Amino acid sequence: xQLNWGFMEKYLPMYIDAAILTVKIAFGGILFSLxxxxxxxxxxxxxxxxxxxxxxxxxxxxxxTPLLVQLxxxxxxxxxxxxxxxxxxxxxxxxxxxxxxxxxxxxxxxxESIDKVQLESAASLDLGPWLTMKEVVFPQAIAVSVPGICAxxxxxxxxxxxxSGIALADLMYVTKDLIGLYYETDEALxxxxxxxxxxxxPISIIASVLERRLRYAGFGD
Amino acid sequence: MQDSGINVLFMGSNFLRLLEGLCxxxxxxxxxxxxxxxxxxxxxxxxxxxxPFSKAISRIYLEFIRIMPQLVLLFIAYFGVTRAFGWSLSAxxxxxxxFVLWGTAEMGDLVRGALISIPKNQYDSAFALGMTKxxxxxxxxxxxxxxxxxxxxxxxxxxxxxTTSLVVLIGITEVLKVGKQIIDANxxxxxxxxxxxxxxxxxxxxxxxxxxxxxxxxxxxxxx
Numbered sequence: 001x002q003l004n005w006g007f008m009e010k011y012l013p014m015y016i017d018a019a020i021l022t023v024k025i026a027f028g029g030i031l032f033s034l035x036x037x038x039x040x041x042x043x044x045x046x047x048x049x050x051x052x053x054x055x056x057x058x059x060x061x062x063x064x065t066p067l068l069v070q071l072x073x074x075x076x077x078x079x080x081x082x083x084x085x086x087x088x089x090x091x092x093x094x095x096x097x098x099x100x101x102x103x104x105x106x107x108x109x110x111x112e113s114i115d116k117v118q119l120e121s122a123a124s125l126d127l128g129p130w131l132t133m134k135e136v137v138f139p140q141a142i143a144v145s146v147p148g149i150c151a152x153x154x155x156x157x158x159x160x161x162x163x164s165g166i167a168l169a170d171l172m173y174v175t176k177d178l179i180g181l182y183y184e185t186d187e188a189l190x191x192x193x194x195x196x197x198x199x200x201x202p203i204s205i206i207a208s209v210l211e212r213r214l215r216y217a218g219f220g221d
Numbered sequence: 222m223q224d225s226g227i228n229v230l231f232m233g234s235n236f237l238r239l240l241e242g243l244c245x246x247x248x249x250x251x252x253x254x255x256x257x258x259x260x261x262x263x264x265x266x267x268x269x270x271x272x273p274f275s276k277a278i279s280r281i282y283l284e285f286i287r288i289m290p291q292l293v294l295l296f297i298a299y300f301g302v303t304r305a306f307g308w309s310l311s312a313x314x315x316x317x318x319x320f321v322l323w324g325t326a327e328m329g330d331l332v333r334g335a336l337i338s339i340p341k342n343q344y345d346s347a348f349a350l351g352m353t354k355x356x357x358x359x360x361x362x363x364x365x366x367x368x369x370x371x372x373x374x375x376x377x378x379x380x381x382x383x384t385t386s387l388v389v390l391i392g393i394t395e396v397l398k399v400g401k402q403i404i405d406a407n408x409x410x411x412x413x414x415x416x417x418x419x420x421x422x423x424x425x426x427x428x429x430x431x432x433x434x435x436x437x438x439x440x441x442x443x444x445x
């Protein structure tokens with residue numbers, strides 16, 4: 001296989017721009033899905049009436065539909081009722097809509113892992129719901145949640161590859177473009193794989209290190 | 222006629238066409254799951270072997286498949302393989318190949334997890350009772366891993382269905398593509414069709430995946 005290095009060098013800046021876009025969407029989406037997930041987890045944990053029902057419906061809807069379909073609805077469907085969003089905003093909202101439910105389940109499983117005795121002890125110390133969450137539940141729950149959250153982060157970065165479907169010039173889009181224009185398929189695909197590895201490998205390594213460290217930091221038993 | 226876009230769905234055979242489109246992706250995911258299960262079981266057992274060579278190979282395979290977005294794998298199979306080996310695979314075939322490779326990796330990891338979760342003293346007890354290795358495997362290991370694996374395998378099916386929605390991006394005419402055709406055909410009469418068509422596709426995917434997820438959750442609770 002003879003690789004055309006000149007071609008790769010020439011289009012490297014395009015790939016770098018595309019990678020930055022991918023990272024930007026992933027970062028925004030992950031940040032907002034952490035916030036959404038945290039809110040949903042709190043709502044589900046305390047079983048706040050009405051909101052709990054809404055959270056359940058949201059989680060089921062988001063977990064059982066593909067991101068690409070969610071994006072098509074946001075990008076092509078919503079403008080028909082006057083909600084016009086830029087492709088980038090759609091992508092971030094889409095990733096948030098998808099990721100929020102996954103984050104919620106990971107964070108909630110951390111909350112649920114806290115023994116009931118601890119809540120009763122906190123109540124007997126008159127800590128109140130806010131302090132109980134802040135001082136007792138959260139610090140222990142986060143250690144349980146982190147592996148799940150890390151897996152979700154990697155999953156969401158991978159999922160951003162579908163935003164090319166709504167014409168955002170991310171890594172997939174650039175690759176398809178170059179293949180279509182110049183037929184330098186091997187080179188374009190190789191750069192695609194390398195760029196995804198550059199984005200994903202460090203995160204995957206950090207995740208596994210974090211997981212190992214946190215397993216040491218077991219609280220209670 | 223601002224809000225008449227919903228009528229598009231009931232015109233002619235539009236709704237039926239959407240369902241047919243959904244069946245295209247469902248068929249790809251079903252075939253892939255059916256092929257991935259036996260292959261994944263073999264791969265899972267292969268991963269538990271102590272041989273360093275087999276360990277390295279399976280590890281590289283698993284990590285590569287896992288770290289790459291499935292869409293990248295689809296591009297490699299559809300555009301790359303054609304170019305590199307001169308095989309011109311149809312989009313359907315390359316999608317199935319990719320999803321089988323992906324499903325095998327995921328299924329293999331589930332099988333491996335279930336196999337190593339069986340404590341060593343169970344093997345010792347079985348051997349102490351005079352069971353052979355084969356008997357231990359059939360009577361002790363298989364029944365326990367089976368229970369653990371069923372809900373996880375069902376979950377893998379919903380993931381497969383969701384992921385196969387990507388095939389539209391390598392040009393397979395499935396439900397999103399059909400939806401786009403319907404919208405384009407009615408662009409002037411029903412400008413708001415996109416909202417309804419994509420809304421319905423969203424619900425169709427939900428209706429395909431949700432019952433399966435609920436079943437998996439129930440089984441997990443009962444056997445977990």
